[in-house]
Amino acid sequence: MADKRADKMTIADVALRAGVSTATAGRVLGGYGYTSKENKEKVRLSAKALGYRPNALARSLITGKTKTIGVVAGDIQSPFYASILRGIADVARAQGFGVLLTNSDELLERELEAVQLLLEKQIDGLIIAPCDTSGSRHLHAAAASGCPIVQIDRRVSGLPADSVTLDNRGAASESVAQLLKAGHRRIGIVAELERWEFGDIETFIDRVIEGSIDPASLFPSWQRLFGYLEAHRAAAICIDRSLIVRVGTYSVTAARSATMELLSRANRPTALFTADGLMSAVAMDAITSLNLQIPSDLSLICFDDLDWMSFLKPGITAIAQPLTEMGEAAARLILARIGGEDGEEQHQVLKHRLALRGSVSVPQDEMV
Amino acid sequence: MADKRADKMTIADVALRAGVSTATAGRVLGGYGYTSKENKEKVRLSAKALGYRPNALARSLITGKTKTIGVVAGDIQSPFYASILRGIADVARAQGFGVLLTNSDELLERELEAVQLLLEKQIDGLIIAPCDTSGSRHLHAAAASGCPIVQIDRRVSGLPADSVTLDNRGAASESVAQLLKAGHRRIGIVAELERWEFGDIETFIDRVIEGSIDPASLFPSWQRLFGYLEAHRAAAICIDRSLIVRVGTYSVTAARSATMELLSRANRPTALFTADGLMSAVAMDAITSLNLQIPSDLSLICFDDLDWMSFLKPGITAIAQPLTEMGEAAARLILARIGGEDGEEQHQVLKHRLALRGSVSVPQDEMV
DNA sequence: GCGGTTTGTGCGAACGTTCTCACAATAGAA
DNA sequence: TTCTATTGTGAGAACGTTCGCACAAACCGC
Incomplete structure (x- = not known):
């Protein structure tokens, strides 16, 4: 037994017990500088016996690295x-x-x-x-x-x-292109799109179309909308502004009501693109609530691959982020x-x- | 502008600029001891001007609290x-x-x-x-x-x-009781059950039945099995050992094959209790793969309430942990x-x- | 034997705080 | 006045490490 107060054991205690200076004890325990085999052994034994545990705080204070x-x-x-x-x-x-x-x-x-x-x-x-x-x-x-x-x-x-x-833009663009290729012309997008510093969403759409936006420091959801727009332009299909659902806040309730509204319309979209995991879950909830069948009533591609998307009745095509x-x-x-x-x-x-x-x-x- | 090297500003620099001792500066910035109003002001100004940021390491080293x-x-x-x-x-x-x-x-x-x-x-x-x-x-x-x-x-x-x-035992017991009350007599349980130090699973079952186990320091999955057994005993229903699927490791593949086997049997259970989130997801996957309908072909209660359980076609009854x-x-x-x-x-x-x-x-x- | 390198040791000064003292100055009470 | 509190200050010692420095012993080739 002997010493079991593993609490306040300092390098000085270890050194004392080993019969060397604190510097030497520091060298063997810290693994820097030269030490003789005998002293290495003595210090190690002493440290073990005392239950010594180095204080990273003190070390960091002096080394400047934590x-x-x-x-x-x-x-x-x-x-x-x-x-x-x-x-x-x-x-x-x-x-x-x-x-x-x-x-x-x-x-x-x-x-x-x-x-x-x-x-x-x-x-x-x-x-x-x-x-x-x-x-x-x-x-x-x-x-x-x-x-x-x-x-x-x-x-x-x-x-x-x-x-x-x-590459949010690329991922969204590819997915939406997939839907377009399948023949869809009315593709809804549900996205957060909380804030864009340079104006409203119409301005954003215009500026994307005219190609005057650098997507690099856009928020992901805006980049994904960018991809959505880009895919449409590449396919020479006009944007229907009403199909772009801007939730405006990252909240379940807001997302749900917005999605429900979109899918309840008389001329609802034939396909839906959800721009993140929350929107996907909410959209799925809305779809089952409205008793819509996937993919016969509505095609769906989701951003973010959640576990349930793979084992649902028809699997949900999804963009998986690494x-x-x-x-x-x-x-x-x-x-x-x-x-x-x-x-x-x-x-x-x-x-x-x-x-x-x-x-x-x-x-x-x-x-x- | 002046000083923008917010890097290595110490309390001594602040003190120097304020024309006081480091002790006084420390008192102002640390908020301990007495200081005059004037000095307080001077030190604060100096600190702000220098972009001073206290070094928590040094503080912790002496106070002993991080x-x-x-x-x-x-x-x-x-x-x-x-x-x-x-x-x-x-x-x-x-x-x-x-x-x-x-x-x-x-x-x-x-x-x-x-x-x-x-x-x-x-x-x-x-x-x-x-x-x-x-x-x-x-x-x-x-x-x-x-x-x-x-x-x-x-x-x-x-x-x-x-x-x-x-209260894992209570939660499992309540859920299984629910299934028993609905009339189920063959209830499967899929659980990890990796290790129990005192023997094999048969011993465990026996000892639970005879009441000689304290569930307090059992692993959750064992506590849940405990609840499963307890509910059966309370309803005076015999345990069918073959309905207890011990996955043995917390892995998707192992869980999947075990669950598939259970649900593919000729005399498969009429209800299933999954003992944690992973097992639930895997079970759901197996169920849809086998094209079993919930709840007509199989009743299901899951431990852990995952998001998809609420918006699936029939919602999945689940135990939600806070x-x-x-x-x-x-x-x-x-x-x-x-x-x-x-x-x-x-x-x-x-x-x-x-x-x-x-x-x-x-x-x-x-x-x- | 002589410089030079390698290997080893201990002393003491850092690191940037907090905190104990000693010591003043002021104020109020006796 | 003189005694105690109260309020304020600065010097310097912690905290537990690392690291620079001085110094010694050993080994090396020549």
Whole structure:
């Protein structure tokens, strides 16, 4: 038994018991500098006997590295962030890094507090899904002060930081093209589309058509609308503004009522494209409530591949984002920066996978 | 402009610029001790001008508190842990605490490493879903060394630490009773049931029947089997051992083949009880693959309420765990302990909610 | 034997805070 | 006046590490 107060054992105690200086004990335990075999042994034994556990705080204070990366997610509860976080945590753990987690709920104020907290705790790097893609002075400041940042899911324009995003525009465009190819001419889209800083949605549509928008620092849902518009233009099909359902907020109730309204119309669309996981779940709810059959009454392609889409009666064709891979990529980028890599900004744009299942068919009116 | 190197600003720099001692500056910024109004003002101004950000590491080193709680989850990616984590993070944030996250993948070795990492980083408290409910010397050691621990989802026997769990036995028992009441006599159960330290599953069944098992530090899936058995005994119905499908590992493929086998039998059960979210999803997949209709061909009650269960054609009756509440409760407990509360061990057992939907009916053979 | 490298050790100064002292100055009470 | 509180200040010692430096012993080729 002897000593079992594993509590406040310092390197000095270990050194004393081993009969060496604290410096020597530090060297063997920290694995730096030279030490003789005998002393190595003595110190190790002493440390084990005393139940010594290094204090990372003290180490970090002097080395200036905490081996901790901060993560600001939107909402950890969502499968989207949960999977990304999984990827981050895996890579971090493999390198002996810890993950300090906060969520912003997509609220700027909360993001501010979170970043502040993380920086005070001296994280070595920050992975963040930024709320505000235009301003974000706090992120510019953090980057300027030397904290490496990797953006995920979206990019704040002008921020000197790496990013990992999905080709949302391409994915949406491909899916909508799929529906168009099947013969659909009235394709509804349900998307969040909370805010676009440069005007209303009509302006957005006009500017996409005229080709004067750079999708890079758009929010994902806007990029997906972009893809929707692009596919229509490529097929030389006019946009029916009424088929674009802008929920305006990331809420189930708002999404539900908007979707119900769209699908209850006399001239309802023959196909539906949902722009994210929440919209997909809500749309599915609405579809079963209205007793619509997929794909005979309505074709459907969903952004985000949720588990139920594969085992529903006809499987739902869905765009699968490589979420854990995104997290892994982000973690690898941040670790590289922490490791001192100082090349150009890296902007990794990952590709989706279109899971083709049974929710798309020829539109009803053409089937006769 | 002036100074924008928000990087290495220490309290000494602030003090120098304000024309006071570091002690006074510390008092103003740290909010302890006495300071005159004038100095307060001067220091605040100086800090703001220099973009001073306190170094939590240095503070923690001396105060002995990091305002950080460590979390060891099984798999953050699962909706189960994601929701719990959400609850934890919310409560922690509200109190200015950070959350240091790791996952164990239910592997003891990984849990060991995780706990080690967290303790080295000097977390103030630990919330953990322990892998091993019997041994766990590392947790005993951590508790002994003064680190408060809150266990979640399950309890290691004899560990002096609070816990937050669900009444798994009660929930399972109630659900199975529901099926029995509807007239089912052949009720299948699909559960993970990876390990039970005291013997094989037959022994377990026998010992439950004879009433010689304390369910407190059983793994949830075993507690749920316990409830299944209990409900049968209460209804004086014999257990058919062949209806108890032990998957043995938390894997989709194993679960799928086991479930397919069960549902393909000539004398397949008339009702099914799935013991967790993964089993539920897999079972649903199997059911649709086999083209069985719910509830006419098979009644179903699932443990864990997943989003698709509410909007499927007939809704699936499910046991909803109050997950975020569990996380919140755990966080509150740990914060209380960190705050110095030293009463008796607290073991909070939360209640489930049975979401009654359309997946249960009278068994087919009695319907005539 | 002599410089030069390699290997090993201990002292003490960092790191950026908090916190204990000692010490003033002011104010009110006796 | 003189004694106690109250309010304020700064010097300097913690906290538990890492790291620079000085110094020694050993080994090496020549």
